[in-house]
Amino acid sequence: xxxxxxxxxxxxxxxxxxxxxxxxxxxxxxxxxxxxxxxxxxxxxxxxxxxxxxxxxxxxxxxxxxxxxxxxxxxxxxxxxxxxxxxxxxxxxxxxxxxxxxxxxxxxxxxxxx
Amino acid sequence: xxxxxxxxxxxxxxxxxxxxxxxxxxxxxxxxxxxxxxxxxxxxxxxxxxxxxxxxxxxxxxxxxxxxxxxxxxxxxxxxxxxxxxxxxxxxxxxxxxxxxxxxxxxxxxxxxx
Numbered sequence: 091x092x093x094x095x096x097x098x099x100x101x102x103x104x105x106x107x108x109x110x111x112x113x114x115x116x117x118x119x120x121x122x123x124x125x126x127x128x129x130x131x132x133x134x135x136x137x138x139x140x141x142x143x144x145x146x147x148x149x150x151x152x153x154x155x156x157x158x159x160x161x162x163x164x165x166x167x168x169x170x171x172x173x174x175x176x177x178x179x180x181x182x183x184x185x186x187x188x189x190x191x192x193x194x195x196x197x198x199x200x201x202x203x204x
Numbered sequence: 205x206x207x208x209x210x211x212x213x214x215x216x217x218x219x220x221x222x223x224x225x226x227x228x229x230x231x232x233x234x235x236x237x238x239x240x241x242x243x244x245x246x247x248x249x250x251x252x253x254x255x256x257x258x259x260x261x262x263x264x265x266x267x268x269x270x271x272x273x274x275x276x277x278x279x280x281x282x283x284x285x286x287x288x289x290x291x292x293x294x295x296x297x298x299x300x301x302x303x304x305x306x307x308x309x310x311x312x313x314x315x316x317x318x
Contacts, residue, residue: 098244126309133208133295133309134247178246188260190235190299192307194246 096195229298
């Protein structure tokens, strides 16, 4: 079993839809949770960063972390064609040393259609 | 520089040849990471450098893989006697020592072994 599980998709939605992306994980030591967006032939770009459980909102994006269930989510409101990309969840145990290594999900490919 | 720079962006090599991939991190970022991304898979951790500390090499898949970093600047990842299963995108990322938000990734080197 992988440490971080993520549905690879693809997920196709119409423009304007609310998108829900999710990851589950097995290591309770993870404290820091991130969502990255990766366009084709580009490196991952940080979208959202959350410490421990709770919600964080940034514009059209909301990240949720439920540590009791080992479950994280990313919501995208009013989705746009420019949101079409692969979304990777990532997490780590700490900020320094070996604990700062990120463990990634496989990524979910999202396509927002006109 | 303004971002993490990786070169070359693409590399095609024959099986059995050695290759060297380069990463220029963001100026002032003391931590540097190498990841590998195979087609349809998440990012796999390879190696981590933090300042003058001994690198964390726990993710290197075999002794054909090695990496060096000069102080807090450029890093090179070397793959000796390349195999077809080494074909992947090799991504470099850097971050400040204090962590905080997630890493900044480069655009990667796409390696194809034929």
